[in-house]
Amino acid sequence: MYRVAVVLFGLMVASTAQPSFSQDTSFDTGRSTCLRTEKAPPETLIAVCTKVIESGRLEPKELATAHFQRAFARFEKGDKERAIADYSESLRLNPKQPGALNNRGIATDDDARAIADFTEALAFDPNYVLAYHNRGRRWDSLGEYARAVDDYTRIVELDPRNTSAYYRRGLGEFNLRQYDLAALDFREVLGIEPAHSYAFVWRYLSDAWVFGAAEARRELEASSKDSDRAKWPGPVAHFLAGRLSADELRQAARQGDAKTQAEQTCEVDFYLGQWHELGGRADEARKLFEQAVATCPKSFIEYRAAVAALKPAGDGLAPSDADRDICDRADSTPENRVAACSRMAASGQPAATTLAGLYHKRGQAFAKQENWQRAIADFTEVLRRDPENARAYADRGDAWHGKGDTYKAMADYNASLHLAEDAKVYISRGVEWGLRGVYTTAKADFDKAIRLDPQNANIYYNRGLTWAKKGDLEQALADYSEAIRLRPEVDAAVYNNRGLIWLGKGDNGRAIADFDTAIRLEPRDENAYSNRAMTLVRQGAFEQAMANYSDVIRLKPEDAQAYYDRGLSAFFLGRFDIAAADFAESMRLGQSRTYALMWRYLALARGDTPDSARELAKSFYGLRTWPDFLMSFLDGQVFESTLRKVAERENDEQRAKMDCEIDLYVVQKDLVDGKPTEARATLQKAVATCPKDVFEYYAAVAELRRLGPN
Numbered sequence: 001m002y003r004v005a006v007v008l009f010g011l012m013v014a015s016t017a018q019p020s021f022s023q024d025t026s027f028d029t030g031r032s033t034c035l036r037t038e039k040a041p042p043e044t045l046i047a048v049c050t051k052v053i054e055s056g057r058l059e060p061k062e063l064a065t066a067h068f069q070r071a072f073a074r075f076e077k078g079d080k081e082r083a084i085a086d087y088s089e090s091l092r093l094n095p096k097q098p099g100a101l102n103n104r105g106i107a108t109d110d111d112a113r114a115i116a117d118f119t120e121a122l123a124f125d126p127n128y129v130l131a132y133h134n135r136g137r138r139w140d141s142l143g144e145y146a147r148a149v150d151d152y153t154r155i156v157e158l159d160p161r162n163t164s165a166y167y168r169r170g171l172g173e174f175n176l177r178q179y180d181l182a183a184l185d186f187r188e189v190l191g192i193e194p195a196h197s198y199a200f201v202w203r204y205l206s207d208a209w210v211f212g213a214a215e216a217r218r219e220l221e222a223s224s225k226d227s228d229r230a231k232w233p234g235p236v237a238h239f240l241a242g243r244l245s246a247d248e249l250r251q252a253a254r255q256g257d258a259k260t261q262a263e264q265t266c267e268v269d270f271y272l273g274q275w276h277e278l279g280g281r282a283d284e285a286r287k288l289f290e291q292a293v294a295t296c297p298k299s300f301i302e303y304r305a306a307v308a309a310l311k312p313a314g315d316g317l318a319p320s321d322a323d324r325d326i327c328d329r330a331d332s333t334p335e336n337r338v339a340a341c342s343r344m345a346a347s348g349q350p351a352a353t354t355l356a357g358l359y360h361k362r363g364q365a366f367a368k369q370e371n372w373q374r375a376i377a378d379f380t381e382v383l384r385r386d387p388e389n390a391r392a393y394a395d396r397g398d399a400w401h402g403k404g405d406t407y408k409a410m411a412d413y414n415a416s417l418h419l420a421e422d423a424k425v426y427i428s429r430g431v432e433w434g435l436r437g438v439y440t441t442a443k444a445d446f447d448k449a450i451r452l453d454p455q456n457a458n459i460y461y462n463r464g465l466t467w468a469k470k471g472d473l474e475q476a477l478a479d480y481s482e483a484i485r486l487r488p489e490v491d492a493a494v495y496n497n498r499g500l501i502w503l504g505k506g507d508n509g510r511a512i513a514d515f516d517t518a519i520r521l522e523p524r525d526e527n528a529y530s531n532r533a534m535t536l537v538r539q540g541a542f543e544q545a546m547a548n549y550s551d552v553i554r555l556k557p558e559d560a561q562a563y564y565d566r567g568l569s570a571f572f573l574g575r576f577d578i579a580a581a582d583f584a585e586s587m588r589l590g591q592s593r594t595y596a597l598m599w600r601y602l603a604l605a606r607g608d609t610p611d612s613a614r615e616l617a618k619s620f621y622g623l624r625t626w627p628d629f630l631m632s633f634l635d636g637q638v639f640e641s642t643l644r645k646v647a648e649r650e651n652d653e654q655r656a657k658m659d660c661e662i663d664l665y666v667v668q669k670d671l672v673d674g675k676p677t678e679a680r681a682t683l684q685k686a687v688a689t690c691p692k693d694v695f696e697y698y699a700a701v702a703e704l705r706r707l708g709p710n
Contacts, residue, residue, distance in 0.1 A: 027055060034066050045073040064093035068100055071107075080107045098125040102134060111138045129155050129162070136168060140304060145172040156188075156373065163193045170202060171301055175308035178342055179209035180359070184377040190223075200237050205274055210355070213278045217241060230255075232264055236271050246272060266296035270306050277309070286310065327361050337365035356385040360392055367395065372403040390419035398428060406432050423453035427462055434462075439470045457487035461494050468497065477501045492522035496531060503535055506692070511535045526555040526562075533565065538698050540705065542569040560589035564596055568695075571599065572702040576607030594627050598634060598665075605672045626658075630665050640666055660690035664699055671703075680707055 033040060034049040049070035052058060058066060071086030087104035091097055098121040105117030118135035122128055136151035152169035155162050170185030183206035189199040200223060207216035221241045235252035238244045244252070249272070253264035273288030289306040296303035326332045326340035341362035363378030379396035382389055397412030413429040416422065430445030446463035453459065464479030480498040483490050499514030515532035518525060533548035549566035552559055567582030583600035597616070604612045629646055632638045640662070647658035663686040670679035686700035 027052065027057060031058070031062070034069055035062060042073040042076045046070055046077070049073070060093050064090045064097070067093070068097070068103075071100075071103065075103070075107055080109075083107045096124055098122075098128050098131065102128065102131045105131075105134060105138075111142055114138050127158055129158055132158075133165065133168075136165075136172075140168070140172065141298070143175075143304070143307065145175045145308070148172045149176070160373065161192050163189050163196065166192075167196070167199060167202075170199075170206070171305070174202065174206055175305055177209075177308075179206045180381075181342065181374075182206040183210060184374075184381065188377070197231075197233050197237060201233055201240065201271070204237075204240050205278075208278050233267070236267070240271070240275065246275075262295070263297070263300070266292050266300070267302045269295065270302035273306065273309065327358065330364065332365075334365045334368040338362055338369070341365065356382045356389070356392075359385075360389075360395070363392075363395060363399070367399050367402065370402060372399045375399040376403070388419060390416045390422065390425075393419070394422065394425045394428065397425075401428065401432065406435060421448075421452060423449040423456060423459065426452070427456075427459055430462060430466070434466050434469065437469075439466050442466045443470075455486055457483040457490050457494075460486065461490065464494075464497065468501070473501050473504065489521065492518040492525050492528060495521070496525070496528050499528075499531055499535075503531070503538075504693070508535050508539055524555055526552045526559070529555070530562065530565070533569075537565075537569060537695075540698070540702055542573045542702065545569045546573070558589055560586045563589065564599075567596075567599060567603070568699070571603055572699060572706070574706060576603040579603040580607065580609075594631060598627070598631055601634065602668050602672065606668075627661075630661075633665060634669055634672075656689075656691060657694055657696075660686055660694060660696045660700075663690070664696045667700070667703060676707060680704070683707070 030048045030052045034045065034052050040048070049066045053063065053066050053070070067086045067090035071083045071090065074080075074086060075083040084104055084107050087100050087107065090100050091104070094100075101117045101121035101124075105114040105121070108114045108117070115135055115138050118131045118138070121131040122135070125131070132151045132155045136148040136155075139145070139148035139151065149169050149172040152165040152172065155165035156169070159165070166185045166188040170182040170189070173179075173182040173185065183203055186199045186203035186206060189196050190203065193199070200220065204216050204220040207219065217240070220237065232252075232255075235244060235249055239246070239249040250265070250268055253268045254261050256264070269288045270292040273285045273292065276282075276288065277285035289309050292302055292306035293310070296306065298304075323340040323343050326336050327344050329337070332340070341358050344358050359378045359381045363375045363382065366372075366375035366378060376396055376399045379392050379399060382392040383396070386392065393412045393416035397409045397416065400406075400409035400412060410429065410432050413425055413432065416425045417429065426445045426449035430442045430449065433439070433442035433445060443463060443466050446459055446466065449456070449459045450463070460479045460483035464476045464483065467473070467476035467479060477498060480494050480501070483494050484498070495514040495518040499511045499518065502508075502511035502514060512532060512535050515528050515535065518528035519532070522528065529548045529551040533545040533552070536542070536545040536548065546566055546569045549562050549569065552562040553566070556562065563582045563586035567579045567586065570576075570582060571579040580600050580603035583596045583603060587596045587600070601616050604610065604616060626646060629638060629643055633640065633643055643662045643665075644659070647655045647662065650658060663682050667679045667682045667686070670676070670682065683700050683704040686696065687704060690697035690700060
């Protein structure tokens with residue numbers, strides 16, 4: 001039976017304040033009462049909102065809110081028709097209101113119109129849990145259980161502890177005869193809400209269809225023994241556990257007022273029907289299902305389940321050779337494998353010993369879909385039946401990793417390795433140690449993996465990552481190179497990472513070659529394009545660097561850093577108009593404002609728009625922190641000596657970098673002020689003294705080249 005109240009409104013108008021209002025309430029007071037979020041009695045809210053709506057003095061958005069508030073109050077009063085009219089008017093005035101669409105959908109009795117409203121609400125807000133729940137319930141009422149399951153699945157992705165979504169998804173799966181999936185969902189419910197009586201009942205029914213009534217009853221006997229026989233549906237659980245007879249169950253249903261007795265009796269018809277069908281008494285089951293359909297309210301879950309039970313099972317439940325083949329094959333598409341393994345498990349024909357294998361295969365298919373929650377549930381079922389299954393622990397660990405729970409992942413990897421050594425599991429555990437920053441332990445796991453599988457390129461790659469994080473770039477380089485030797489077509493990331501080490505060593509040629517290979521292997525890897533562009537900048541090939549940054553932007557249009565970097569390349573080619581536009585776009589996308597603003601100012605000042613540069617300079621910050629000092633210097637507010645004094649406060653290494661940076665901006669100011677001779681001298685100093693691994697060095701080389709000989 002479904003007894004959850006319908007209170008799923010998208011916007012709240014709640015408070016404890018309930019003032020009284022007289023007929024001579026001023027317009028301002030009435031407007032405040034109608035539009036504010038504090039709660040007033042429905043009668044008051046309807047009267048006040050009507051008055052301000054009819055005044056004609058509200059702005060359109062305020063008028064939309066007033067209609068929304070009055071609609072809410074009218075729904076509370078049970079006046080659904082007028083509530084719908086008000087929500088419609090509110091939406092006409094302000095169409096982008098997911099809450100109004102959700103509430104109008106609740107108010108309408110027309111399932112198709114309600115579903116249309118919930119769907120439109122979700123178009124505006126794809127994470128709107130209430131709209132998914134309400135649409136799922138309407139799909140349920142239409143018998144569209146597969147669509148309902150999709151909506152409840154979205155809810156649990158957004159809210160992993162939403163018991164209502166798990167429960168209703170389980171009911172939908174049961175009506176689709178996906179009993180094994182239903183059993184998993186009812187277990188999720190009981191894990192969050194252990195006293196959920198109906199979940200006990202439905203878990204038993206689901207398990208009984210998969211494992212047989214005898215096995216399902218053993219778990220129900222243990223879990224329901226403390227449930228209250230006097231509180232419905234406690235008697236149903238006790239009957240299914242074998243503690244009550246059918247006559248005693250019917251007698252228990254005859255408690256309460258006439259309405260309650262009728263409702264409980266119709267439920268008994270359904271549950272007795274399930275009991276007979278599980279016992280192979282199909283004729284008795286059909287009669288009881290027909291009785292439940294005739295007497296249960298249509299909103300009851302038992303009514304819908306009885307309707308579903310009366311439909312022919314169809315051929316899809318019988319396991320075919322094709323299903324066996326698809327379920328067994330790891331190269332089947334994840335969608336096909338999930339469906340085939342589900343049909344196999346739901347057929348009732350696999351022996352209990354083979355069910356663990358079916359769950360394992362389906363869990364692997366769910367994992368390929370990155371449906372981590374379902375994968376974890378399936379691997380957990382494997383381990384419930386086969387506690388010594390090392391591979392199931394490892395696969396569940398991978399699923400926990402995918403879900404972002406590194407501690408549970410580590411626990412499962414430990415359990416797996418306790419049962420059996422496996423190179424793949426050592427790799428997985430090593431990755432987890434690396435994510436925690438425990439690099440020595442991570443390396444030890446990769447060493448063990450190499451001992452077990454010395455030709456596995458992936459192990460060397462992961463150990464290389466660990467060496468790099470430890471700061472030992474020579475060892476990292478050796479491991480990356482070994483991974484490439486073992487498998488030349490290894491993942492593009494290996495070439496990318498090795499290229500970065502070559503770049504750090506100043507070997508630009510080898511770096512470019514590795515980034516070229518990375519791009520060939522993965523043409524959509526924006527990091528490889530960005531890294532190649534950075535290398536080209538160091539070579540002074542700004543034209544090619546611009547092309548590579550354009551590729552990054554093509555692949556990732558919202559990449560603020562790529563616009564900024566392309567702007568710098570354009571700047572040092574003397575294409576100041578392109579540079580100014582790129583710096584502006586990088587700021588719009590969230591790039592660090594100070595540097596982007598300075599370079600945009602310089603691009604405008606050195607281009608054809610000095611007036612725009614002077615206007616932009618008005619937005620410069622005052623003296624606060626580095627690099628605000630640089631902005632103030634460019635604008636003539638401080639002297640170069642002030643910048644040098646700021647740099648003197650730092651350690652020698654940091655001071656050298658800051659002095660180099662100051663040189664670059666002194667040069668830029670000289671060039672803006674028309675002093676190329678002074679700029680040349682500073683550039684020559686920068687080229688001679690700047691660290692060779694900083695951007696300012698390459699910028700100084702580029703500017704000196706553009707100035708030409710004396």
